[in-house]
Amino acid sequence: MIDTRRWNIVKNINKSNEMIQEAANYLIIGDTVAFPTETVYGLGADATNKNAVAKIFQAKGRPQDNPLIAHVATKEQLLNLVTNVPDYVDRLIETFSPGPITYVLPSNGVCAENVTAGLSTIGVRIPSHPVALALIKACGLPIAAPSANISGKPSPTTADHVWEDLSGRIAGVVDGGPTGVGVESTVIDCTQDIPVILRPGGITLEELEVVVGKVLIDPAFEKGETKEKPKAPGMKYKHYAPEVPMWLIDGDFKHMQQVINNLIADGKSVGVLANRNTLERLSSEEKVYAHSLGESLEDVAANLYDGLRSFKYGEVDIILCETYQEIGIGQAIMNRLKKAASKLIHE
Ligand code: TXA
Numbered sequence: 001m002i003d004t005r006r007w008n009i010v011k012n013i014n015k016s017n018e019m020i021q022e023a024a025n026y027l028i029i030g031d032t033v034a035f036p037t038e039t040v041y042g043l044g045a046d047a048t049n050k051n052a053v054a055k056i057f058q059a060k061g062r063p064q065d066n067p068l069i070a071h072v073a074t075k076e077q078l079l080n081l082v083t084n085v086p087d088y089v090d091r092l093i094e095t096f097s098p099g100p101i102t103y104v105l106p107s108n109g110v111c112a113e114n115v116t117a118g119l120s121t122i123g124v125r126i127p128s129h130p131v132a133l134a135l136i137k138a139c140g141l142p143i144a145a146p147s148a149n150i151s152g153k154p155s156p157t158t159a160d161h162v163w164e165d166l167s168g169r170i171a172g173v174v175d176g177g178p179t180g181v182g183v184e185s186t187v188i189d190c191t192q193d194i195p196v197i198l199r200p201g202g203i204t205l206e207e208l209e210v211v212v213g214k215v216l217i218d219p220a221f222e223k224g225e226t227k228e229k230p231k232a233p234g235m236k237y238k239h240y241a242p243e244v245p246m247w248l249i250d251g252d253f254k255h256m257q258q259v260i261n262n263l264i265a266d267g268k269s270v271g272v273l274a275n276r277n278t279l280e281r282l283s284s285e286e287k288v289y290a291h292s293l294g295e296s297l298e299d300v301a302a303n304l305y306d307g308l309r310s311f312k313y314g315e316v317d318i319i320l321c322e323t324y325q326e327i328g329i330g331q332a333i334m335n336r337l338k339k340a341a342s343k344l345i346h347e
């Protein structure tokens with residue numbers, strides 16, 4: 001067991017902040033520190049240090065074949081890690097970085113080989129969260145960072161989520177409050193003439209098309225575990241699993257009500273994850289625990305992982321969650337929900 005430190009940073013967020021410096025020192029000596037990004041909390045380590053990167057895999061219980069994203073603070077630092085950068089990447093960086101987008105490009109070997117899990121390419125991104133940027137600048141290193149959860153669980157959007165999963169396993173957590181976007185970055189393969197979305201995320205297909213025209217979608221990404229091999233190795237794993245089974249309900253509130261009634265009649269306790277509109281229409285019953293995801297699709301993205309983590313084993317037997325339109329950030333939401341669910345129920 002490691003005695004995990006916790007820093008709570010609310011003001012003077014810059015690389016000279018004493019707490020940022022303390023956290024950075026752990027990274028510099030080869031330890032792991034979790035920190036907020038605008039998407040989810042990441043578990044960071046020096047991306048140029050193989051032993052430090054190995055600690056990430058160990059703390060998370062992450063499969064060795066799943067590569068990590070290198071986080072940098074500037075475009076210059078990003079270009080230091082890659083080669084053969086197509087022109088359209090320049091335009092993407094100018095438009096969306098810092099922000100929730102990860103570029104997959106040929107690696108130049110500066111990062112340790114376990115960052116890329118042996119692939120010739122590397123995922124690189126410039127997060128926009130001020131704490132992430134200050135921390136990266138304070139260490140002056142590229143920071144490898146997957147989401148800071150135990151592998152297979154929902155990603156963390158608060159320092160408490162990180163603590164729940166990883167305290168005792170990592171050197172520290174920088175608490176910068178809840179993250180904003182709530183779903184992870186869009187991972188986009190930039191090794192071909194036309195970019196390919198490998199994982200939908202914070203920057204939407206529609207936004208990308210405005211800047212680069214045609215954008216392809218990796219056909220494997222939606223189906224989770226399939227015969228087609230996803231180009232982002234992480235997309236083949238079952239992910240985001242809540243403590244109790246979750247069913248996705250593809251239908252209106254009446255259909256949701258029917259499924260609830262049947263479960264209650266069977267003596268089950270039910271957790272309902274839905275937006276406020278839907279929840280207001282459901283008749284309240286004993287043994288039904290509701291968690292609101294807010295109103296807009298942006299709210300749903302921001303509240304999703306906290307919602308998945310809010311239902312505990314022993315309190316509810318099953319979680320029911322509604323489906324969302326797969327437009328804009330809805331693509332990322334539905335990608336995560338399909339992976340989190342054990343069953344999809346159509347009307
Ligand atoms: O928003 C995010 O991206 C968060 C924050 C912490 O930055 N990070 C994150 O990392 O979600 P992780 O490790 O949980 O997911 C990274 C995804 C995985 O599906 C992985 O397989 C894919 O990116 N990936 C990383 N490097 C890749 C590469 N070289 N080629 C293809 N896919 C890659």
Ligand code: MG
Nearest residue numbers: 146147148155
């Ligand atoms: Mg993850």
